[in-house]
Amino acid sequence: MPEQLAFTIEVFLNGLMAGVLYALVALGFVLIYKASGIFNYAQGVMALFAALTLAGIVDGQVPFSHLINAIFGTDVHHFGWNVPAFVAILLTMVVMIGLAYAVQRLVFRHLVGQEPIILFMATIGLAYFLEGVGDLMWGSDIKSIDVGLPQGLNMWIDETTFNALGYGFFIDNLDIVASIIAALLVVGLVLFAQYTKQGRAMRAVADDHQAALSVGVSLNFIWILVWSLAGFVALVAGIMWGTKSGVQFSLSLIALKALPVLMLGGFTSIPGAIVGGLIIGVGEKLFEFLIGAPFLGGATENWFAYMLALIFLVFRPQGLFGEKIIERV
């Protein structure tokens, strides 16, 4: 097998894996946008917040300790216990559900029926708010998350491909786990949406708020549910990305990686987020490998992802899987 071809395939596979990680972030956007028409700018910060909370709970950190110490002159930092990862994930989920409830009660209930740009603006306010609260609660040092996910080169793939093709492929174990989790997540979400009462109600709300309301679906409940689901997706994304880089402020910037995915897949389609993620992941990696690094001096991935999405959009302005935009005068 020619070396260049083997390299290309390796880059292609890694692009697929990276795409899955992008899609994980994009999923959270889609869930909320589909059900309530809100473009949730705070999704990235939610991932950061969830990961911070998880790391803080595992470590047994005292929330707001820095603030408490500054005001009361005390010197508390840790409760002195460590929470097992699984329990901590559950506790974090409770916090995220609480957050969803608070967001719905305090913010979006008061903004029902407003224009999309105003709802978008509210999520910007929310992003600022959460960022500040997250830092105040848990401090701004880098925390590491260890929930037992494997990391690093997958030896089996490396050896098998080396024996078969003469070049061992690099696939990251974490990426494999992420792909499996993403697949489970999507299947779970689709099953939930198709076969449960709440899921159907959710789809009804996504279709038409007023009709759903008139047949007795509680909008409030559905929106809290959707924000909780988005919080859960944010937690999963936060764990995946946080395992790689440690939990820190920059985690909130992963939202930028999800935007081209969203554009490409359409804001309203869950399978779209996955397919869009794969296309963007493969596209940017291959471009960097074949054109960016050899000819353009590298670091082209960031803008190429957007260019790629832009090219797709020119032909399908609603994204690959978005609902067709029908305009009437």
Added chain:
Amino acid sequence: MFYREAGDFSTSYAEDSQTFPIKFDRYRYYLVLFLAIFVVPFMVNDYWVNSLFLPFLIYAIAAIGLNILVGYCGQVSLGTGGFMAVGAYACYKLMTSFPDVSMLIHVLIAGVITAAVGVLFGLPSLRIKGFYLAVATLAAQFFLVWLFNRVPWFYNYSASGQISAPERTFLGFNITGANTQAWATYLFCLMFVIFSAYVARNLTRGSVGRKWMAIRDMDIAAEIIGVNPLRAKLTAFAVSSFFIGISGALFFSIYLGAVEVGEVFGIQKSFLVLFMIIIGGLGSIFGSFAGAAFLVLLPVALKIVGVDWLGWPTDIVAHLQLVIVGGLIIVFLIAEPHGLAQLWRVAKEKLRLWPFPH
């Protein structure tokens, strides 16, 4: 009382269609102009100009530019940082290539160059709409920043890729570089602010502005009644980018003096200017000023209160700043979704009818 149209008769069309039909507003406007031009320059020191007035004025120009595109023409853009970078780098190249030409010319030409780039990146807006367009303009943002970082010609092959503004003058006064006077830089920027606000105001209430608003409200309907969407959208992109380019040029040459493109004109800048116009009020010149003031002055004010008066640790103040700004945005939106400009409008309306409630 004093805030009335009563007794103020228009005798010509010009008077009838003026920006401030109420006498009190008009005098207040003249007073603000007078204070800004003739009083403030004599009172300011370096601190006031460099940390408050310059950022406020320059962001106001950027906000006016973006407001034309988003607020008047309805094309959401997140490429502001990239376009500001075009203005900054154009200005830098002009300043270093033609050292003897006045800064005024450089800044204006930088605006024109940005307008051309803006039109180019505005082309997809003919197909793509709404949030999809917002995300599409991010392509411009990332590509432009990468380009300026990548191609050494733009930063004159300097070792580190930073661009620094050399000393340049306007009417014989230093306005860039190390030895500037606070009042001179302030007045130079103020001149552009007044120019931008004046042009924007008059464009938006003329036929061009009406076309933009028709496109914003419903582009298909606008097309049917004879508005050419291609021309309307592209002129909006051009005019908007022109102002944003000017603000970028001023931001680099007057305010910061040295710029690294990824740090200063990154995606955060695009979001920041967008936040300004949404908080201030879409489709309002006053809103652009109010939004810029809100996001420039509030953090400084909070810092002064928190750190200097209350003596809290700087990091807690910085975090609380985020919490308070975020919280205020939400509270404002719930109280008045259409921004500070709408609050202002409501207040004026109430004042006009006072003492009657309706």
Added chain:
Amino acid sequence: MNKKLKLSTLALGAALAAGPAMAELVFPSLSYRTGPYAANGIPFADGYADYFTLLNERDGGIGGEPIRMIECETGYNTEKGVECYESTKGEGSLVYQPLSTGITYQLIPKVEADGIPMHSMGYGRTSAKDGAVFNNIFNYPANYWDGASVAIKHLLDVNGGSLEGKKIALVYHNSAYGKEPIRTLEELSKKHGFELSLLPIDHPGQEQKSQWLQIRREKPDNVIMYGWGVMNQVAVQEAANIRYPMDQFIGIWWSGSENDVRPAGDAADGYKALTFHNVGSDFPVFDDIQKFVVDAGKAAGAGDQIGTALYNRGLYAAMLAAEAAKTAQGIHDTKALTPAQMRDGMEALEITEAKMADLGLPNFGPEFKVSCENHGGNGLVAVAQWDAAADSWNLITDYVEADEEVLAPLIEEDAAAYAAEAGITPGC
């Protein structure tokens, strides 16, 4: 905490630029405890503050003159940096340490005009080493180009004196900072005959798979990294993922803190980083810090950073500032200092082993001497290695001098370009 109360009264009215209070020595600290680089900014700011607190508590300041430190949060943001500079310069600030290359660049013309010295230690504009052009800017003891040169020297040592035919990859933050070493490394590759490949990583750097796959394919003999923020942690992790030998991977000092290697756990063992000061808390001065600062409840921040690489860097920066102030007091025979006098002190600064041992910091940094022509010291840099099991950095070399033969012309060229652009006539 009483520290905070004290700060409150001191900083009162700072914003409105009260008249300079000449009775104290004012040291502004432009720190970043928030934002994307907070994890690195916090230990540095803590170290900087703790050393001054120690001097105040133990010695009553410098030469009997109390120190006042004004902390201003920049968030690593240039605009906030301007605000911080403008709001503190009227307080009689003696020396600025902006802690960000971006802020340094834009303060260069301002401090020159205002006559306040600036010390960018291990960052900022490299050619500021040329004191004839940059009168008020200092970047001793080492700069980015020294770092690149010493990294290559270290590799020469390891490889028995020759890099002929070796492949070296530079993984760098795609920004002004990251691009700094390119020119130096290109010159050195001509001199030593190694092959250099450049791998830029865009900010913020969470996704580096392409670059590390490329490294895996091309198998460079060594990787040098100029990284910052989240890019460091991800790079170390990815290097571990592709099983790149860690002891062939060298980071600059901003890629060499505990924060950068801890998230990767044991896999980071053996990773090397450059440094221009010693590591660990095994110095007499730390006993004093424990006694006068920590036990007295006056430690900055959470007080949990003592002895980390970046804490030591902050402490080292404060120590150099204090020594320069002492030198200035000696030259001008006065206790209260003006910024101009402080500048003279910095220009006459000489750090010797005896002096450091006296301060309770034996062998903490290189010996160097500042002069009007040379604002950058002798470019002495050491290599540290991470020991994951012991959770600590260890110096594995002495302070090695950079290859001035290669660097001097580059610095001269860049300084001359600045002088021409800014209309400065160089002179001492």
